Amino acid sequence: MNTLKRIYRENMEANQIDPSLYARYRVKQGLRNENGTGVKVGLTKICDVVGYQMIHGHKHNIDGQLIYRGYSVRDLVKMQSKKPVQGYETVAFLLIFGKLPTDQELALFRQALHDAVNADFIQVEYETSNLLNALQIEILKLYGSDPNPDRDSLEERMSKGISILGSIPLFVFSNYHHKRFDAYPLSDKGLAENILALARQSDAYTIQEARVMDTLLMLHADHGGGNNSTFANVVITSTGTDIYSCMSAAIGSLKGPRHGGAAEKMSGQCEMILELCQNGWDDQMLEEIAYKLLAKELYDKSGLIYGIGHAIYTKSDPRAVLIKEECRKLAYEQGYEEEFEIFSHFEQAAKKAMKRCKGIECCANVDFYSGFAYRMLHIEPSLFTSLFAIARTAGWIAHHLENRQSNRKLIRPANIYVGERKEWNESDDYCISR
Template sequence: MNTKDWLIQDLKEDWLEDRAVKAEKNNKIDKGFYKQYDIKQGLRNSDGTGVVVGFTKIGSVHGYTYCDGVKTPIEGRLFYRDIEIDDLIKNAGKFGFESIVYLLLFGELPDEEELEKFNVILDGFRKLPPHFTENTILNSPSRDVMNKLQRAILVLYSYDDYPDSLDINKILIQSLKLIAGFPTIIAYGYQAKAHYFDEQSLYLHNPVDGLGTAANILHMIRSNNKYTKLEKDTLDLLLILHAEHGGGNNSAFTTHVVSSSGTDTYSAVGAAVGSLKGPKHGGANLRVKSMVDNIKENLADYSDKEELKKYLERILMGEVFDQKGLIYGMGHAVYTKSDPRAVILKEKAKELAAAKGRMEEFELYHNIENLTKEIFKEKRGDDCIICANVDLYSGFVYQLLNIPKELFTPLFATARIASWCAHRIEQLVSDHKIIRPAYKSLNNEEKCTIR
């Protein structure tokens, strides 16, 4: 680099730094305006409930009752197509997740014969198009598997003869191909990342017919292809628990918003993946893992409840860990007394931890849950209610399954893709208006108008 280039580089850095300050300053909205004009930040009402913007028949989340202006906490309940999650888990067979995919898409559970036919169709779509793996995944690896997944989805548009069709039969085929293909894409995306950036051996295993989604994932990400029935059943449970969570979660709402414009399936699902990639949504269990790792590093005996409680209080005060003042894995936007997903997953985590000889770690998560509840009651009163959410235990279960952290959020996407496709179809057949919220202008001449 010559002298001129160095001067230009220095000038560019100084210029950008100065403009970054201007950009931040001139785009900052005074928080007082939100209260003054009753703006629903985050599409939330003042009491924390979500602003109702539409209808859905796909799933529902219950964490409180609301009557005559009074919000009353209740034990959390989760429904897929009006069937409670506990009942779905109890009756889940060998292909539990596949039956849930069928339920979300078609509105009813399949019988044994129909499920067998459905699995044959999914098996037919698990392998990626010719040359796709080499050209799209291996030749351009990404350090982030969610980034690779999003790019791969958009590339699949080019392999579709009718990518822009809004006919439901075409959209259904696109949906099934994406649902079946997600496990293969994330497995190969991870292998490419591990090979090119972490200098690990590259091995690609083709999906196997008849295994189902959970078993195929374990088959494709492990070098020896081996897994136990308990491991397969646990991952199948995780996929079921993450498959749907109502239309109000960020990624499902993203699917509705983008689909309302009339765009293609690949763009809508790609946008949903981008939403889930955010640490406030799909990446939350990674924050739990980081917090727990920090606790292990700083406490000589993390089984000592008194010392653990003191450290959690320091985390909450913003003195240690990431200094954000948050205990990750605790609290939820809708659930109050309990998150049914966390309740179910906690039992499976305990079973798996016992089988793996890691009960001491399980007790750490259990203690974080109980001690955080104590801390909140002490600081905010006995009426303060907070519960563990699914993220407190999901990351731990992934670790027990020897799943690399790079795949935590992609596995969430692999579960949620069925819901996104169902919400896209629901939007297209039920609501033909483009979603267009209003933002109030704070320019001087427009302070009294909303457009």
């Protein structure tokens, strides 16, 4: 055992890279430039994420914008507020096919999603430690049930993508409840309503609850080609492999706590804040909570305020703004007014603390109000990232199809070797550094 510990320790030392070497060799960690902007790695016509403008080489922060195929998400959400609760299906069609659907096209698309679901091969006897892992298994099993899983035409990949998109909610809730849902999906309901019915195992929900869920799905559907899970999908797509492998890889990326798991952390932080405020609160108290979070004195003692700050958005995250608007309506419908006011005031307190302690301007991100929204919808935190995956599948499929059609080069960036050169001495049978 001591020998193993020594080997593990030596391995840690062998893998340690001097942080100063990244600057010396001008290696952009995280594919981020020195000014915080992202390194350009591709072109897309699917989604634009705007948080700043570059003017004469300088970065100027602006109110955030999220654009799907040329349309502002704010306009898309506003448009859907006057229609049946099928906003996610409309956005998924837009992302995948590049245009807003007519009523007939939307009906055909929804029917295609309905017809693509096949529950016959789902096994719910086994258990995994994480729903995202179960989701990967189920998607790879689709490969096994596909008679021609490696066919490479755009039409074939699109058809397989629709099958994945239609099946993924069933995969999540079959594994979550450890049971089959033979009656899913309800063809006369949109995905948001189906999700609420599957989560609660009943159709007891209000129209505003369905609207909030629909908005969450719409806003999580895509976030450009540079987010980690979409980029992982695009990298693997460039090898020419099957769409099932690409979707599974994207889910593996999303599982990571630095990417898709933040909403769960935000939920726990919400519970802590409400507990501290149960005997009364004011703005000064909320500021003290924010400072203690940054000082690693509260919650998980990570020094982070979950739901605050974003790599691109600085002045505002349009997703957070829109979710907040829907949360306000639901909070007043269901008697969560005080909780909503607490989080609304804590948002301002957290931004003030970040400015004072770290000298940076930041905004609430999508996770800040998503966690509160799921809480009001009575969705368990263990489902948060899986719901994110359900929504983001539309964007993953769209980027997969776009890159497979337009980018035929294998993505293969370079690393700089900074280790030693060594010689093997045959007579002594050991390595000598030089």
